[in-house]
Amino acid sequence: MNPRVQLAVFTRDLRVADNPMLAQAATAERVVPLFVQDPAITGGRFSNPSRQHLLNAGLADLDHSLRGIGGALVVRRGDPITEIVRLAERVDAEAVHIAADVSSHAQHREQRLAAALAGHRRGLVVHEAVTTVQPAGSITPSGSDHFAVFTPYLRRWLQQPRRDPLPPPRAIRLPDGLPSGRVPSGQQARGWTGGETAARQRVEDWFTDGLDDYHDRHDDLAGDATSKLSPSLHFGFVSPLELVTRAQRHAGPGPEAFVRQLAWRDFHHQVLAARPQAAWQDYRPRGDHWIDDDAAFRAWQAGLTGYPLVDAGMRQLTKSGWMHNRARMIVASFLTKTLYLDWRLGAQHFLDQLVDGDLANNNLNWQWVAGTGNDTRPNRVLNPLRQAKRFDADADYVRRWLPELAAIDDPTMAHQPWLLPAADRRTLRYPEPIIDLTVGRDRFAHGRG
Template identity: 50%
Template sequence: MKTAVVLLTRDLRLHDNPALAAACAAERVVPLYVLDPKLADLSPNRTRFLHQSLADLRANLREIGGDLIVRTGDPIAETITVARETDATTITMAADVSGYAVRRERRLKEESERHRIALELHPGLTVVEPGTIRPGGGGDGYKVFTPYYRAWSAKSWRAEAPMPARITLPSGLAAGRLPATPDGESPHTCEGGESAARRRLATWLGQGIGGYGDAHDDMPGDATSRLSPYLRWGCLSPLALAEAGKARDADAFVRQLCWRDFYYQVARVYPKLSTEALRPAADQNWRQDDAALQHWQDGLTGVPVVDAGMRQLRDEGWMHNRARLITAAFLTKHLGIDWRSGVSWFFRWLLDGDVPNNSGNWQWTAGTGNDSRPYRRFNPIRQALRFDPDGVYVRRYVPELKGIDGAAVHQPWRLPASERRSLHYPGPLESHRDEAVWLRD
């Protein structure tokens, strides 16, 4: 009987999992996840989400006769060991684009060849596989989103992979103990796992996706899908989600999935996206100001919409998409602090933090990346008045300002001195530039 090992990485689901479906062509299948100590504790929030997702995946696999085999150690050594223990002839896995993932694939290919085991790489982390769409004039990938979006929209998508009806494990293989689920740092994070993802998806498709185009920037309305953590860990298929959006004519939402694919193809060409600027000429003159950085991290800049976003990040391990833009622009364009400080802080807290999207969006905002207008600036007060006109979002996350009515919450420094003193809320930070103009705008 032929045996295949499917090494699961960021595809923690049964539905539309091409690597799992390919492994199921064998009579015996070993779904394997290897906990790499090198990646442990990078983010307590993501560790919690991952461990919840693994527990859910094990339960779902057991319902169809299988199990999740868990090992801890070097992913290459552990995968080869399991493959040899079970006499596997094939290892399947999802292709990925980060520097870590590419090195893992290369090492696994070398070891698989040495042990005469076939290694198959499959799509599944994006709608359209990175590298399959290339500019007509040459080059490895698109640097500007709009032409990529046109090519992406015209591309035929693969068919969804069938969910396995039954999985048969080799006999005598120890499943391994699931890791304990830590508390995480954020008290109000969403629950990990494919089951939770599909419940949230069902609600979103039934109640939210139709109005996404008009409402996704509405900060107090919170009308985004909140599915990004599930996409990051592969608890949901991005292809299945894009197909669902297409079926409902939700073009604005599908376009966001294309943005996600865009940064994956960027990261494929620029694996050092988290540390090296795509526009080196714009990556200079950053200001070292540890106190200002700390105030930004703590949500104590004195600019309410910025502080609300940063406090939502800590509280939920997630941040509204418009708040991400405002807070990132404030750090880089107003405080003049290096975008890499923002990348690392978001990586620590975000459940959906990954190299392509976290780093790509930070570089876009900082003007060092794929933005065709790298010198744009965002006025945080105007942004707040436009997308949180009555201050509902700010008051939700900045309790010091709950007593201020309406839009006045966005500029508390304009209140009478007696009212300001009673707020216990800081005045706006001063950067190395004179920012009095944008504060008065």
């Protein structure tokens, strides 16, 4: 084994800035920056075309950045364990560096890799790069392996010491004669651009124009004033620790609210790290007897429920691959507590559509809304009419995503088109509500009862 050669395996940390895995591997005389295209992910339930486009763009950008410091991205396709061990053998690397992750797939991959490398007398060094607090499950309450409630977790999270963000390596050198393989070409996905370069520009724009007002505007559906950094965080184009560090240099409710959202992200990751089965199993079973109603589910997917705020959120998802967080909660509540359909249906549909589809954040947020997760108020129901009055008072969000309602000037009528005269309703080409809200609430209460 050659101690002068190390492998740096990228997973969900596709950046050169503040990347502990790359920084440590780059201290070796020669380093192989490696990404393995895993068919189990790119062709499975965890991928969709939009996220694949962003991933490809991120890999192309990463390759460009690595070439700027003397290296290149080496790409292989196949089983990650097989490809990593094969390459480590070829270059006689002493150790392999990789970032930890929290899903059952990632944990199993790490365990398999450690065993395979040990069989070849090579080391595996695991780093933390996906969450702010490192490792994700390092904050634990007395008598448990994770926090089940957010508020006490947040108090501990805010008190944790943090390292300083790391600069990119100054230079790296590949082993001689190593073919890099084909790096995917970068593409846009529904208007989103992947890669560290674009992500860092989005960060700069956000800290300049959005951060200070975030507390006041983050629930404004029409204003759409969130950071939109979630896709970049999912792929690791930006470092969550760097975002927290920068935000905490600013005073005021805006930065505090933004940091709180990053703490929620860590919270969900530490839950999944400790309970990987919670990705698809009820974290706290409530005895739900979910209804089987395929027609209602299809109407929800298509944005044809007859409730404009719900339908606007679902149309935004279909057209842009993204949805405002407030809208995500509203449509999730409607599916699980008004239609009383299984949260897993919605979680999978979101993963099929979202450019930022992240297993920990997506599925555990779905459980939070469905009342099977970490919510301390599991019977909460978000009434879409009340939510519309609070967060889309002028109906601008609804009219933006539902062109059939764009000509309705009265916000109340835009949110409740069934109040219009029958003749006017017929010209709208918009469906009647598929369920009465009171009926849905009673059905949820009875089913959970």
